[in-house]
Amino acid sequence: MDFLPFTRPTIDDEVIRLVTEVLRSGWITTGPKVNEFEKSLAAYVSSDTGKVPYVKVFTSATGALETALQVMGIGEGDEVIVPAMTFTASANVVALVGAKPVLVDVDLKTRNLTIEGVKKAITSRTKCIMPVHFAGLPVDMDPLYELAKQHNIRVLEDAAHAIGTRYKNRKIGSFGDMISFSFHPNKNMTTIEGGALVLWKEAEAQQVDLLRFHGLQKDAFGNMDVLMPARKFNMPDVSAAVGIAQLKRLDEFCSKRLKLVDTYYQLLNHPLLNLPERGDDGHCWHIFSPLINFTQLGMTRPQFIQKMADEKIGIGVHYQALTTFTAYKDMGYSCPQAERIGRETVTLPLFPAMTKVDVERVCQTVLRYLN
Ligand SMILES: Cc1ncc(COP(=O)(O)O)c(C=O)c1O
Structure with missing residues (x-):
């Protein structure tokens, strides 16, 4: 695989x-x-x-x-x-x-x-x-x-x-x-x-x-x-x-992304998962990034990413909140929601050449670790 x-x-x-x-x-x-x-x-x-x-x-x-x-x-x-x-x-x-x-x-x-x-x-x-x-x-x-x-x-x-x-x-x-x-x-x-x-x-x-x-x-x-x-x-x-x-195919790429995300929404449902807001059909999905409550899961995000990599699935992180970076953390801003997203976010695979079967495999693997 x-x-x-x-x-x-x-x-x-x-x-x-x-x-x-x-x-x-x-x-x-x-x-x-x-x-x-x-x-x-x-x-x-x-x-x-x-x-x-x-x-x-x-x-x-x-x-x-x-x-x-x-x-x-x-x-x-x-x-x-x-x-x-x-x-x-x-x-x-x-x-x-x-x-x-x-x-x-x-x-x-x-x-x-x-x-x-x-x-x-x-x-x-x-x-x-x-x-x-x-x-x-x-x-x-x-x-x-x-x-x-x-x-x-x-x-x-x-x-x-x-x-x-x-x-x-x-x-x-x-x-x-x-x-x-x-x-x-x-x-x-x-x-x-x-x-x-x-x-x-x-x-x-x-x-x-x-x-x-x-x-x-x-x-x-x-x-x-x-x-x-x-x-x-x-x-x-x-x-x-x-x-x-690329521009000639952009609308096709967007509709493929939308379809793949449809499958994510159909299959991903778990109390430890917090799915992102779904736009209407005009939403060209750039990334699909649910939140995972890692504290309740008893696993860190790097451990989760490693386990998914062992299963041949790449996971991204988008993004750490700006308020946690050296360049911005002493400016006095408090952004608890952004910081929570930054801690819990995982970007699941999403690109136009993916198939429904790929999404199904990602979902089954994620749910297996969450359970
Ligand atoms: C929200 C946002 N703004 C700006 C940029 C910068 O884009 P570029 O890499 O083309 O400079 C990125 C790139 O990831 C981004 O995600």
């Missing part, structure tokens, strides 16, 4: 064909494929609404998030509200632009920040709210945007988990302020490494072009100027070629 990892990208012949074409073309860094990929992403997110945003791709979502904060003018003295249950990049970028990440607790079931939590965290210094659509389950965005509007605060959606997800029948990225996607290999689609930023204002899109490539500007005669020192986050054409092929 082969080892079943908790995730695996679907790299098909079309990806290999397109990448080979780029590698043979003589131009492998940022060029025509990046252009084409940005257009395809803009068309994808706007396919229901026809309202086409600006889409700018990056070498990572981390780069996209940091650049978005810079474009929003966020820095020293500003606060950005970030959920304590997320990958550390969400808060790191806030600290890196000189602002303060204000960590708020999340809901135990949805793993998402709550409107009430955000309301309590808003101060006169709050410049931005960064909701994370955890595991692809959308945050309740209508009241969040309403709240942001009332306080004149910007919203940067960390949608690293949520490309392909719909909120109230609208694709994430088809509305809102700024939205960042990740194309890391674990995500719903990949470019090997990569990310994208969706935005709506032309002036801000032009600023992104400067900030993701050295602050460099060229005029029509090829004269160069550097308007400000800036990072280098340009995606190569090889990655964009992977993304073009």
Whole structure:
């Protein structure tokens, strides 16, 4: 029996064909494929609404998030509200632009920040709210945007988990302020490494072009100027070629993930298990991460992970709460739900090439250890 990892990208012949074409073309860094990929992403997110945003791709979502904060003018003295249950990049970028990440607790079931939590965290210094659509389950965005509007605060959606997800029948990225996607290999689609930023204002899109490539500007005669020192986050054409092929299959990947998760919900039922909130059919599942009460089970999580590995099943951990990390633990935030999730979460295998039989095997094995 082969080892079943908790995730695996679907790299098909079309990806290999397109990448080979780029590698043979003589131009492998940022060029025509990046252009084409940005257009395809803009068309994808706007396919229901026809309202086409600006889409700018990056070498990572981390780069996209940091650049978005810079474009929003966020820095020293500003606060950005970030959920304590997320990958550390969400808060790191806030600290890196000189602002303060204000960590708020999340809901135990949805793993998402709550409107009430955000309301309590808003101060006169709050410049931005960064909701994370955890595991692809959308945050309740209508009241969040309403709240942001009332306080004149910007919203940067960390949608690293949520490309392909719909909120109230609208694709994430088809509305809102700024939205960042990740194309890391674990995500719903990949470019090997990569990310994208969706935005709506032309002036801000032009600023992104400067900030993701050295602050460099060229005029029509090829004269160069550097308007400000800036990072280098340009995606190569090889990655964009992977993304073009992946995007064509994204909806199929999402429906496969949804079906596999259906089986998890049918089979997994145990008093020591706490299953995550289930969205509607618009939920493109990034990860399936139930909580296990390890204290009652009388086993530690590393022991559980080892036992599952012995059974050839890979388990991930997404994530430890940010409030438990050295970089953030002395900031005085108390986020008990995020911390509990961080202690009890286990990510079970979920990727499009899995079969129902794989899910059944995972469930039988998990239940055997729980019993
Ligand atoms: C919620 C969240 N935000 C941001 C990132 C950063 O993405 P990238 O690895 O593309 O920089 C990740 C990656 O895991 C993530 O899960």
